[in-house]
Amino acid sequence: MTSEALLARVDGAIRDARAQLVSLSHDVHDYAEPSFAEHRAAARVRDELARAGFDVTETVADLPTAFTARFGSGDFVVGVCAEYDALPEIGHACGHNIIATAAVGAGIGLAAVADELGLTVEVVGCPAEEHGGGKVLMLERGCFDHHTVALMVHPATADADPATTFTQGVSRFAATFSGRAAHAAAAPTDGVNASDAAVVAQVAVGLLRQQLPATARVGLFVRDGGQATNIIPERTIVDFEVREFDLERLRDLSRRVHACFEAGALATGCTVEFEETEPEYAPLLQDARLARPFADAVRGLGRTVLDASDMTGGSTDMGNVSQYLPSIHPMIDVKGSGNPPHTRAFADDAAAPGGDEAAVDGAIAMARAIVEVASDPGVRRDLLAEQSARAPYATSAVATSVGTRS
Template sequence: MGGQGIEDDITAYRGLVRAEQEAWRERLLRLSHDLHAEPELSFAEHRSVTKVTDVLREAGFTVEPGPADVPTAFTAEYGAGEFTVGICAEYDALPDIGHACGHNIIASAAVGAAIGLAAVADELGVRVKVVGTPAEEHGGGKVLLLERGVFDDVTVAMMVHPAQHDTHPGHFSSQAVSRFAVTYGGRASHAAAAPHLGVNAADAAVVAQVAIGLLRQQITADCRIGLFVREGGAVTNIIPERSVVDCEVRAFEFDEMSELKQRVLACFEAGALATGTTMAVEPTEPDYAELVQEPEMSELFAAHIESLGRELRDTRGTRGGSTDMGNVSKVLPSIHPSIAITGCEHPPHTHGFAAAAATPAADDAVFDGAVAMALTAVDVAIDPVLRQKFLAEQATRGTAATRI
């Protein structure tokens, strides 16, 4: 087929996608507001899953609830082509401040992208697979689904995330993060009558925090260490026999993060050594890898976002933030761009951002994100070089590469 023929086909497919999405616009925006009105925490997103999958069923998708023994996950599929486009939907909220990361926008944009792409799926030889991924904030839903094979049949994956600015996917990454709890065990005693018989577990936590505070001077600016004392005693007249510290370590490369984690653990060991307490370490959730944005898909998405009148901001050098989409991106070609809630003055994870996630500007982010993702998928599927490249990568990937 000549170049002009391909261009004509792309134009026709884009028109069909846009027409289908326009027909569903009000339903998609209502979904976003319905999710926003009833925020649910990680692994408890039961009403949210029902809301999202009800729309997908209405659009003719086949829904599988609870794949891989993850109750608040789902998959929804349309089409039977060899090329599977995976679109990730997040819908968990944050404690106390609700949808302050805009996951209502993420889920609704994912549904909109899938519905638009389904309109041309048979013609393109594409299978559309929406993967409902719970517990992104805490719990690593995508990691569980990845390790249990839910992404094995996905050729490429994508999602969009709301932010204060529109970003080129290729200019944005995220930090790898490891979260764990350290428990110190000591011996209780009367703090006034027999303090010398006690082994103070709370002191171990203090020593560790001081050591970590000093360590922060010796790490690079793109690394982060965060912690809080979850348990550290009950009353003043009993030497605490148990303390628990929750900690996270971040860096922009997984290996660098792992090395920093060992240095942090040495600080915790110092607390145990100095106080004579025992020490146990356990992960509190799966490790998240850094994002790897697929370059050619990134350029396609960026072009479509700009065609919608959005101005991309160069965010290279941005610090902070982690996502379990990083684990997916380390295994298969993926994009995770940011889309602006235009005019929002508040960063994510604030009350201000939560309020902005249900405004007309948030509605625009839902629809524009859906359009740009669907059109990116059309471009990839119809390009014979890209299509074959990604299918070949999928064929050689197998199931052994599901862990970072």
Template sequence: MTAHKDAVRRRIEERRARLIALSRSIHAEPELSFEEYRSADKVIEHLSEAGFAVEKGVGGLDTAFSATLGSGDLVVGICAEYDALPEIGHACGHNVIAASAVGAALGLAAVADDLGIRVKVVGTPAEEHGGGKVLLLERGVFDDVTVSMMVHPAQEDSHPAAFRSQAVSRFAVTYTGRPSHAAAAPHLGVNAADAMVVAQVAVATLRQQITANCRIGLFVREGGTATNIIPERTVVDCEVRAFELAELTALKERVMACFQAGALASGCTMDSAPTEPDYAELWQDPALADLFAANLTATGRDVPDSQHRLTGGSTDMGNVSQVVPSIHPAIAVIGAQHAPHTRGFAQDTGTPAADDAVIDGALAMAWTAVDAAADGTLREDLAVRRRSGLTDPAAATTR
């Protein structure tokens, strides 16, 4: 085991400068969901040069890919994200995620044959909005994957078991009324903006009665065109979050009642439709989580125990984790003073501290895969749970 881990470290250290350059290059050219053509090509270039067999456009998504090496029965799926946020670039650090994924894959390539591993990097577009992993999961791209992993930059390191994310449902509500001249004949109009206002007030009052584990967010995408025209159409984008799907479903029903109140009060008609796939809550595999925490500590980081909770946000990795034993830990951009999804964190993810996160994340993931492959009992347990779909942490035991 030590020899295998040393081989992994040497391979990653040999590629250190290029991995950091990859992260910086993706950071410098942010691309939005489903438009990450340059970013995907940059990742593919590194994997192709290392001998990985690359298939572009998997799952019918232009900016998705799979890259495989090795022929073992333990298929280690490493997810690479590379989409950015509108206006603020890589404020979620997906450049770090992509480069860490490449680093882990290159490290594992050095020992894959010895350990009976097949390494599979899955390029997963549109995590921020669009649910790339959900679509790839539905279209069979993860069917052969035994375990799945990735790391996500944050302000602090975490034990994977302590890092939770929420399920989220995103949808748009459209109100349709009747236009009229706002001065000459306001009584003939049916005001779609009134429906929107009533709904927003209803949602605001609902927020007083929901638990601290839930979130509701919305904004008005369309709200009228001129002051002297009664608005015929308004569109509201909304999202509802909770830590359990059942709780999410119940909350969404209450939110929809708020929107229906707007239609009833104004006389408008109302339609709603999803804007992207629902994201499930994240399930961290206990055995892989403990291994990762130990391996991240071995890189020299101070990793809190599993009681130190780090929560918030949503990820389409949640959907993968409910089918494939998975980990999705946070790795610190040490010294970062800004929260993710801010302009400040976008700057943080292009610093030497982010470069360190790339390398340490790659090492910890690769070493975790080595540990899982070398432990025959755990290896079989993971395979059985993958086949049976028992990925809920309550169904697994911590080793």
């Protein structure tokens, strides 16, 4: 079968499924379940894949809302990542309903040509991208060890060339200051004020920002700062995160920010303890062998692909996957939106016609890219050779450099 015939079959299978894909996207959007609680969304996505003939396995990697769905038996194993967690209070303001739907659509399209291309298509249900690092946990537990490539698509306000799109790594922590309670009016000198320690730390972080490169980000908030005005607070908890585009710079930034919290403790006589609250998200690496055919496929759908090298900020646990095996995490435009993600307006747009079109076009573009890569003898040979030489994640050099938290 010619490449044109394969692409036509892929396109036809996805377009024939458009009605159920749009229904799936709207259902997941309505559920809007947060990280690790995506029970209805995961079940809805699994059921759609089962109806399409995929062999579904629930509760993988000891995660109740993670799953895999497989079709085919070829040596070229494609992992298509589905996300379906929502943000607290503002729902699918990152459009994960579109991500899940595009993954299902791409799976359906690739299943139509799996035999001809020697593919195994595996849609990987990945919980807790927003908070919790579902893909990191799945990586550490071997869920991506058998994949040749992995990919997903993310909604945005432009069709960005994946070759120019990168994300920051992020590390998240909680700092707990411990002091001594006292009556704030009758015996304030008997107290050791944990809230003051947090204030000193926040001032230190604010001053540090002047010395940081433009690529760095530091965010924080006081989660627990006391209970009453007439009690010197004996405990204060500050959640904070650091972001950078390079792992070495990320860890250096983390050390500098930790020192700000240690300074708060030293200045006030408190103690401070740190807890890593989520797995570290690594910076994203876009594989050029997948990025170019994806961008070409998007152009073939009548969209304009933009250089996104000036777009900075944001992190994803797909970065960890991309550090281990060839991957892409491209952006697709929600036409008519113009609203930035993580806003209520973008949540509305994710279930509007522009969101529906993004889900279907994203599915087609991913499937077309895989058809091109798997049909190219040289690229296919190289990718399979890399897979054969790759150690299981738990013993890989990537796991050592990024770190494991099983």
